[in-house]
Amino acid sequence: ANAPVNITITGAAGNIGYALLFRIASGALLGPDQRVNLRLLEIPPAIKAAEGTAMELFDSAFPTLGSVDIFDDAKAAFEGANIAFLVGSMPRKAGMERADLLSANGGIFGPQGEALNAGAADDIKVLVVGNPANTNALIAASHAPDIPASRFTAMTRLDHNRALAQLATKAGCHVTDIDKVTVWGNHSSTQYPDLTHATVKGAPVTDILADRAWVEGDFIPTVAKRGAAIIDARGASSAASAASAAIDHVHDWVLGTSGSWTSSSVMSDGSYGVPEGIISSFPCTSENGEWKIVQGLEIDDFSRGRIDASAAELVEEKNTVASMGLI
Ligand code: NAX
Secondary structure, eight states, X not given: OOOOEEEEEETTTSHHHHHHHHHXXXXXXXXXTOOEEEEEEOOGGXXXXXXXXXXXXXXXXXXXXXXXXXXXXXHHHHTTOSEEEEOOOOOOOTTOOHHHHHHHHHHXXXXXXXXXXXXXXXXXXXXXXXXXXXXXXXXXXXXXXXXXXXXXXXXXXXXHHHHHHHHHHHHTSOGGGEEOOEEEBOSSTTOEEEOTTOEETTEEOHHHHHOHHHIIIIIHHHHHTXXXXXXXXXXXXXXXXXXXXXXXHHHHHHHOOTTOXXXXXXXXXXXXXXXXXXXXXXXXXXXXXXXXXXXXOOOOHHHHHHHHHHHHHHHHHHHHHHXXXXX
């Protein structure tokens, strides 16, 4: 069998962590033949809860689970990590100023970037889930000069999956019939879920795209505001669907997208006029463990405006954290 893969999960005792750990341990991430060692990073008040989760992982007797270790120190938690899910963060709370939000996250993702730089394995792949995910990923990347920036990604796969589900309902098909959906930009309300190139069973969705009232008045806002709708319905934020999307993201990154594309927030190289040096969502394929931005897509005027607006928000976030000395 292959050597076990070391996977560090921050915020492991939180809601998403609880859903994510069991999926990883059960083999959903890397398949039934790959053993995984879990390294859980939490803050001291949540260590006891993490220990409880570790007891349940132990009790599940998963054939693919190697070990479970718990840490409250980032340097120790990232030592030897091949994959890191950065889930724990300081998301925006009611009444919180933007500057306070970004500085609190700088205090988390700066040191975590340094710890990854110091001790992670050479093939480290990082997925940032904790919000504001794209800018948190940028902060971590900027504190890890020895790790290629392409290894730091942020999660827009949940938005992508939400877009697939909405389109499948509209088109009366299954999500597996759909291809070439893209989420562009920031994991925020400015994100642009784009159906311009989408196909159902290989055919373009021309009629659906012509229904601008549905695309602009229903589809885009439903996808972009789905997080709030879930909170409204459940009384708690998306957890299992977020964990599932995190699994999809890393699964496809490691094992490849085989012919199809997905949405991943990666370091911009200037493709599609998105400024270099921000971590923005693009249509991406993965081969041999490397994301590649799909090239050559035609961008119409409507898409241009939406992509530019979301990229502008990311540039503004970048400028704010730069002015605070966080990157
Ligand atoms: P919870 O509050 O349930 O869990 C967060 C956990 O992180 C807590 O156990 C906390 O102790 C831990 N934590 C805080 N600071 C830490 C640090 N410095 N090191 C290690 N652990 C730390 O939140 P949950 O519902 O699990 O959501 C986690 C994050 O995902 C939030 O930031 C949330 O906004 C974000 N989301 C991102 C999504 C995306 O699509 N990118 C969607 C779902 C979710 O909203």
